[in-house]
Amino acid sequence: MMQTDQLIAQLSRDAKPVRALASGWLLVRWLIVSCAYLAVLLAFYGIRPDLAGRLRSPLFALEILSLAGVALASGLSAVALSYPDLRQKAWQAYAPLPFLALFAGVLVAEWWVDASPPEMGAHHTYQCLLCITLFSLLPAILMLLQQRAQATIHAGWAGAVALLASSSLGALAFRLSEKSDSIAHMLAWHYLPLIGFGLVGVMLGRKWLKW
Amino acid sequence: MASTDIRLESLMKRALEGDERAYGELLGESARLLRAYISRRIGVRADAEDVVQEILLSIHKARHTYDGTRPYAPWMFAIARYRLQDYLRIHYADRLRQAVPLEEAEIIPDRHVTFQDNTYESLKGEFKHLPDKQAMILTLMHEQGYTAREVAGRIGMKESAVKVAAHRAYKQLRRKLAGQ
Numbered sequence: 001m002m003q004t005d006q007l008i009a010q011l012s013r014d015a016k017p018v019r020a021l022a023s024g025w026l027l028v029r030w031l032i033v034s035c036a037y038l039a040v041l042l043a044f045y046g047i048r049p050d051l052a053g054r055l056r057s058p059l060f061a062l063e064i065l066s067l068a069g070v071a072l073a074s075g076l077s078a079v080a081l082s083y084p085d086l087r088q089k090a091w092q093a094y095a096p097l098p099f100l101a102l103f104a105g106v107l108v109a110e111w112w113v114d115a116s117p118p119e120m121g122a123h124h125t126y127q128c129l130l131c132i133t134l135f136s137l138l139p140a141i142l143m144l145l146q147q148r149a150q151a152t153i154h155a156g157w158a159g160a161v162a163l164l165a166s167s168s169l170g171a172l173a174f175r176l177s178e179k180s181d182s183i184a185h186m187l188a189w190h191y192l193p194l195i196g197f198g199l200v201g202v203m204l205g206r207k208w209l210k211w
Numbered sequence: 212m213a214s215t216d217i218r219l220e221s222l223m224k225r226a227l228e229g230d231e232r233a234y235g236e237l238l239g240e241s242a243r244l245l246r247a248y249i250s251r252r253i254g255v256r257a258d259a260e261d262v263v264q265e266i267l268l269s270i271h272k273a274r275h276t277y278d279g280t281r282p283y284a285p286w287m288f289a290i291a292r293y294r295l296q297d298y299l300r301i302h303y304a305d306r307l308r309q310a311v312p313l314e315e316a317e318i319i320p321d322r323h324v325t326f327q328d329n330t331y332e333s334l335k336g337e338f339k340h341l342p343d344k345q346a347m348i349l350t351l352m353h354e355q356g357y358t359a360r361e362v363a364g365r366i367g368m369k370e371s372a373v374k375v376a377a378h379r380a381y382k383q384l385r386r387k388l389a390g391q
Contacts, residue, residue: 004242007264011271012235018227020278084273084289088281151273153293211272 023087026079026146031072034139034166038173041135045177054181059113062106067172069099074165078143081158082150093157096164107191110183128178128189136163136170136197144208152209159205160198167197215240216282224279238267244284245291252295258302266294337384345380348373 054060073095080092143162152158171190178190219240226234245263253259269290277286338346344366351362359377363370 004260004264004267005239007267008235008238008242011238011267012231014271015226015229015231015234017229018275020227020275022278083276083286084293085281085286086289088285151269151276151290153289211269 023079023083026082027075030075030079030139030142030146033142034169037138038135038169042173042177045131045174047176048179051176059106059110060181063103063110064172064175066099066103066106067168067175070096070103071165071168071172073099074161074168075143078147078158078162078165081154081161082147082152084151084153093154093161096161103191107183107187111187125185125189128174128185129193132167132170132174132190132193134170135174136166139169140166144204147205147209148211151211152205155205155209156202157205158209159203160201163197163201163204164194167194216284219283220279223274223277223283227274227277227279238270241270241287242267244287248288248291249295253298258298262294262298265298266291269294337387340387341380341383345376345383348376349380352377 048054055064077093077095080086080089080095086093140163143166144159147158147162171194175190180186219237222233222237222240226237242263245266246259249262249266250256250259253262266287270287273290277283338349341349347366348362351357351365352359357365359373360370362368363373366373368376
């Protein structure tokens with residue numbers, strides 16, 4: 001290998017101007033594009049007709065808000081993890097945790113209350129998981145591409161949080177269309193699979209985000 | 212130290228604008244800091260220098276992730292730790308690959324490894340030449356089969372002190388036997 005001084009001289013000659021993208025802009029860009037994509041999908045699938053009424057239910061509103069919190073906090077974490085030094089704000093990497101705890105608490109409360117109205121529309125199961133996967137697809141690709149263009153040193157963790165952010169955003173959007181309010185159905189086909197998305201993210205991250 | 216940090220940040224900001232001289236100075240200073248950091252963790256000098264060069268290349272590749280609004284050193288050392296982990300992972304994987312299974316080892320000792328020129332009985336006679344405490348410790352350990360911890364408990368010494376005393380006794384015996 002060449003001498004270090006020669007390497008430094010060569011790298012200095014390659015010193016073209018570089019514009020560092022602000023981390024805030026990375027998050028906002030991801031949100032804007034993802035929300036536009038989800039809006040198109042929702043226009044196709046349709047929003048549930050009783051959404052305004054359901055939002056008056058405190059537990060439902062809290063479910064939506066906490067899931068939105070998980071999506072936003074995970075997005076923030078995914079962006080922070082794409083920097084080698086986490087932008088020297090390590091707390092951002094852990095931002096999803098309180099929202100995940102809140103979300104889990106809301107789901108437990110909904111299960112406890114068990115006041116879900118009977119399922120509306122045809123019975124469906126794995127179709128919801130497929131829809132959420134579709135809803136999450138573009139946000140996941142965009143976030144992973146963003147992370148790959150950066151320089152993460154926590155590849156597995158970054159991938160996991162990227163897919164958690166995308167899938168929770170997708171689950172949130174699909175929740176606005178889903179007519180069923182059965183908590184058992186929500187857990188089985190909407191929310192517990194988010195863990196699976198996270199695990200897939202670990203594998204994808206380790207394979208794809210190393211540099 | 213704070214003035215060095217500010218200087219490095221300032222150099223990096225100018226480097227990001229395309230200032231070659233500032234970039235060269237920054238990389239030189241980074242190499243100096245990295246060499247000290249890496250050489251404490253990698254004993255082989257040539258390997259350490261290779262890792263320093265890998266880190267400099269990584270700094271060059273990842274410089275768009277530093278915007279000058281935060282200290283430079285934590286960013287640089289985060290990349291350094293990442294590359295050091297890569298090196299260690301490859302290094303130990305190589306050593307594992309090159310290791311020869313024991314059953315395939317071809318080294319054959321030239322004498323029976325359990326052969327002993329001296330037996331305990333023949334050594335026992337030499338104990339009287341040792342200080343009393345050392346003789347007692349060796350007798351308890353080798354004649355009566357106590358461990359160092361048990362000996363320590365019996366004679367009211369610390370275990371480490373028993374081991375040191377036993378070691379000194381062995382040394383003395385070895386010298387005596389070598390002189391015979």
